[in-house]
Amino acid sequence: MKHPFFARLYARVRPTLDQAGAAEHRRRLLAGAAGRVIEIGAGDGGNFAHYPPEVAHVLAVEPEPFLRAHAVRQASTAPVPVEVVDGTADRLPAAAASADVVVVSLVLCSVPDQATALAEVQRVLRPGGELRFYEHVAADPGRLATVQRVADATLWPLLAGGCHTHRDTAAAIRSAGFTIDQLDRFTFPPDRTTPAGPHILGRARLTA
Structure with missing residues (x-):
């Protein structure tokens, strides 16, 4: 999957x-994580540190x-053991119930189908395991939401590696059978308005 x-x-x-x-958002995302982790869409390894x-x-x-090549280099200096592998969100190279935590970080905007990706999260999480998420999402109804829909229908996904700005990711997580225990909403960067x-x-x- 190349997006040069x-x-x-x-x-x-x-x-x-x-x-x-x-x-700081990445630090908050990962604070308190323990055990075996699967990170989906690791990018250049920005979370590893x-x-x-x-x-x-x-x-x-x-x-x-x-x-992935950048992520391999970042893994060599990470404070914990990190194995970087090829794979996609809709077919993770991991056994069922093999993860204590699954991390998705700025990736559910770009997967072809959120429901399929979240079903894979369910498959690889152990019972009682946790999903950690940090994503840009759809704006509340209004001008920015309209801008997002237009962007998604034109060049944005092509230029941004398949990214879609107008996705209600929290709703998708709930629809996939998860209970959200903690949710923070914010704008980033905080000093300007962008579709993302x-x-x-x-x-x-996972809901029992």
């Missing part, structure tokens, strides 16, 4: 966004070759 333009742009821009506050020492192993799945500005960050578990 987007991959190079993302690898260039991601450190700048981290310095502007995204690194933020995994706490209680994490025993991270299986980092990334389908884009350029980003509305974000959510939180934790969810």
Whole structure:
């Protein structure tokens, strides 16, 4: 799965966004994680430095070759063991019930089908396991939401590696059978309005 333009742009821009506050979001996303983790859509490995020492192993799945190569380099200096592998969200290279935590970070906007990806999350999570999510999402009804719908119907997905800005990801997580235990909504970057500005960050578990 190659997105050469987007991959190079993302690898260039991601450190700048981290310095502007995204690194703190990543830290909050991963705080308290423990055990075996599967990270879906690891990108260039921007999360790796933020995994706490209680994490025993991270299986980092990334389908884009350029980003995956960057992630391998980031894994070599990560504070916990990280294995970077090729794979997609709709067919994870992991056994059933093999993860204590699944992490999705700015990836559910770009998967072909959120329901399929979240079904895979269910499959690989152990009973009582946790989904951690950090995603940009659909704006509330209004002008920005209209801009998002127009962007998604034109060039945005082509230029941004399949990204869609107007997805109600929290609703998709609930529809997949998860109970959201923690949900924070915010705009990032906070000082300007962009189609990808509305974000959510939180934790969810499978509904019993």
